[in-house]
Amino acid sequence: xxxxxxxxxxxxxxxxxxxxxxxxxxxxxxxxxxxxxxxxxxxxxxxxxxxxxxxxxxxxxxxxxxxxxxxxxxxxxxxxxxxxxxxxxxxxxxxxxxxxxxxxxxxxxxxxxxxxxxxxxxxxxxxxxxxxxxxxxxxxxxxxxxxxxxxxxxxxxxxxxxxxxxxxxxxxxxxxxxxxxxxxxxxxxxxxxxxxxxxxxxxxxxxxxxxxxxxxxxxxxxxxxxxxxxxxxxxxxxxxxxxxxxxxxxxxxxxxxxxxxxxxxxxxxxxxxxxxxxxxxxxxxxxxxxxxxxxxx
Amino acid sequence: xxxxxxxxxxxxxxxxxxxxxxxxxxxxxxxxxxxxxxxxxxxxxxxxxxxxxxxxxxxxxxxxxxxxxxxxxxxxxxxxxxxxxxxxxxxxxxxxxxxxxxxxxxxxxxxxxxxxxxxxxxxxxxxxxxxxxxxxxxxxxxxxxxxxxxxxxxxxxxxxxxxxxxxxxxxxxxxxxxxxxxxxxxxxxxxxxxxxxxxxxxxxxxxxxxxxxxxxxxxxxxxxxxxxxxxxxxxxxxxxxxxxxxxxxxxxxxxxxxxxxxxxxxxxxxxxxxxxxxxxxxxxxxxxxxxxxxxxxxxxxxxxxxxxxxxxxxxxxxxxxxxxxxxxxxxx
Numbered sequence: 001x002x003x004x005x006x007x008x009x010x011x012x013x014x015x016x017x018x019x020x021x022x023x024x025x026x027x028x029x030x031x032x033x034x035x036x037x038x039x040x041x042x043x044x045x046x047x048x049x050x051x052x053x054x055x056x057x058x059x060x061x062x063x064x065x066x067x068x069x070x071x072x073x074x075x076x077x078x079x080x081x082x083x084x085x086x087x088x089x090x091x092x093x094x095x096x097x098x099x100x101x102x103x104x105x106x107x108x109x110x111x112x113x114x115x116x117x118x119x120x121x122x123x124x125x126x127x128x129x130x131x132x133x134x135x136x137x138x139x140x141x142x143x144x145x146x147x148x149x150x151x152x153x154x155x156x157x158x159x160x161x162x163x164x165x166x167x168x169x170x171x172x173x174x175x176x177x178x179x180x181x182x183x184x185x186x187x188x189x190x191x192x193x194x195x196x197x198x199x200x201x202x203x204x205x206x207x208x209x210x211x212x213x214x215x216x217x218x219x220x221x222x223x224x225x226x227x228x229x230x231x232x233x234x235x236x237x238x239x240x241x242x243x244x245x246x247x248x249x250x251x252x253x254x255x256x257x258x259x260x261x262x263x264x265x266x267x268x269x270x271x272x273x274x275x276x277x278x279x280x281x282x283x284x285x286x287x288x289x290x291x292x293x294x295x296x297x
Numbered sequence: 298x299x300x301x302x303x304x305x306x307x308x309x310x311x312x313x314x315x316x317x318x319x320x321x322x323x324x325x326x327x328x329x330x331x332x333x334x335x336x337x338x339x340x341x342x343x344x345x346x347x348x349x350x351x352x353x354x355x356x357x358x359x360x361x362x363x364x365x366x367x368x369x370x371x372x373x374x375x376x377x378x379x380x381x382x383x384x385x386x387x388x389x390x391x392x393x394x395x396x397x398x399x400x401x402x403x404x405x406x407x408x409x410x411x412x413x414x415x416x417x418x419x420x421x422x423x424x425x426x427x428x429x430x431x432x433x434x435x436x437x438x439x440x441x442x443x444x445x446x447x448x449x450x451x452x453x454x455x456x457x458x459x460x461x462x463x464x465x466x467x468x469x470x471x472x473x474x475x476x477x478x479x480x481x482x483x484x485x486x487x488x489x490x491x492x493x494x495x496x497x498x499x500x501x502x503x504x505x506x507x508x509x510x511x512x513x514x515x516x517x518x519x520x521x522x523x524x525x526x527x528x529x530x531x532x533x534x535x536x537x538x539x540x541x542x543x544x545x546x547x548x549x550x551x552x553x554x555x556x557x558x559x560x561x562x563x564x565x566x567x568x569x570x571x572x573x574x575x576x577x578x579x580x581x582x583x584x585x586x587x588x589x590x591x592x593x594x595x596x597x598x599x600x601x602x603x604x605x606x607x608x609x610x611x612x613x614x615x616x617x618x619x620x621x622x623x624x625x626x627x628x629x
Binding site: 071072073074075076078079082097098099101102103105116118119120121122123124126127128131139140141142146149150153173175176177178179180181182185186190191192205206207208209210211212213215216218223225283284287288289290291 | 365366367368369371392393394395396398399416417418419421422424425426428429439440441442445448467468469471472473474475477478479480481483485486511513514515516517532533534535536537539540543544545622623626627628629
């Protein structure tokens, strides 16, 4: 199995983004996704700068570099940005909306379907395979069992060997997208004058119940899981389900240790699985509510 | 402007048809549709009766098969599509590419609408569904501002339907996993959000109420407050020490005042939400909207949303209040 780094879902300062990717270049990752998938107002890097950075990373390493695209596309200006990314002429594109699928299919170029593309069965996967899909990231709410079923159905339909499956395996889960910006709402700011407050929350804004139970994490127009999802103990199961790629999601601190642990387990150098952070969850993988931690209950 | 109305059961269907619906939409009695609630929806026999009643009065019937089948359940979705074709419904409202593909291939005569659960918010993605499955119409998610609806409509390859009234999803439909994160059931997988089996109402000693979803506290109500159903995006939560409706208040969408603009940008149908609501709700809402659309048709320039219409709709709204939702930029 390969190890990938998903696109950064949070909003960071320009210099932090550049530093981060230079550091990631040194990490034992096989694939790096980058680009803005959450909010088109997040422009610390302009579209061309994302493309340039991605090409630079590709030139400097043998990692596969993939350009990620916006998940919720509402405006003509956002389609324009999407077209520029799809026209990059070199790098693979991750579609997070059907608009990107359509543009890539029109160009007859291969694409990755990100977790915001609804693939719940092999027939849907086949419909996209017929349009050029070469890899898909399972919707985060699906279980390992469902993934195994989809992969085996894809084999029966005769295209299973032509597509790779990838699982979001570590980080805050992207759960929902809205027209409303909940970070701006928390600061009593209108979205149209948000003052880019997301920059103040490089790991999102925790939202708890009135009993202080962690519920969700606010990340602009995106709502994420309140707890980090962690499938490190499930890596062996993923291999059994036919998973090709294990995806980690960027966080500002301590990502190197996470990468190292996943790398060791994937490479079989360590069967010792790190003590799970007390608050990590894995419910989705086991067909439970997402916020469940089956290793604790 | 076509008025598309909800029918969760036969009495609601009659109420919709009798009060001026141009089309009604229904679902079957299983998880193939996004209102999979106990005691709701149509078995085969009731569906045939519904078709007879509606067709007799010249009203169209659409059937929603708009959840996402997982491999284990595929046969149920296939059966539902076959039944819809056999019923001769005017359109199937689908979201999943597998379902749409099966319907297009097996039953080419069946009109296909892309459900709001298909989450197509721009014309490029509408093109995808039109070119691949031949959809005729799409229902737009409730995330677009009025000017964005205009942009989509200007280049859409298919007819557009928008939500006009009813409970408000604030997340892009078809791409919200909040419910499964908290409760193990979601609209996409099970046709349910904040499902009843996970709900707990707890009366407190002071006469107040706490509402929970799978044990997570969604809201606390004082003795004088009316406790609402714990839909998880409409609870009061804490962010940086403040307790408030962090995502949205209990409120309903009402676009009565936008009717002329929707017509002008080229929207062809307006949809009333609420298959889970009572026949009395359906009657009330359909009556008001019929009157409004007729008034608009008779005198487009002189149209204005009447006070009594708005008051009647407020009464059946969540939290007794309404909003323009994402159509209005300040809401965002």
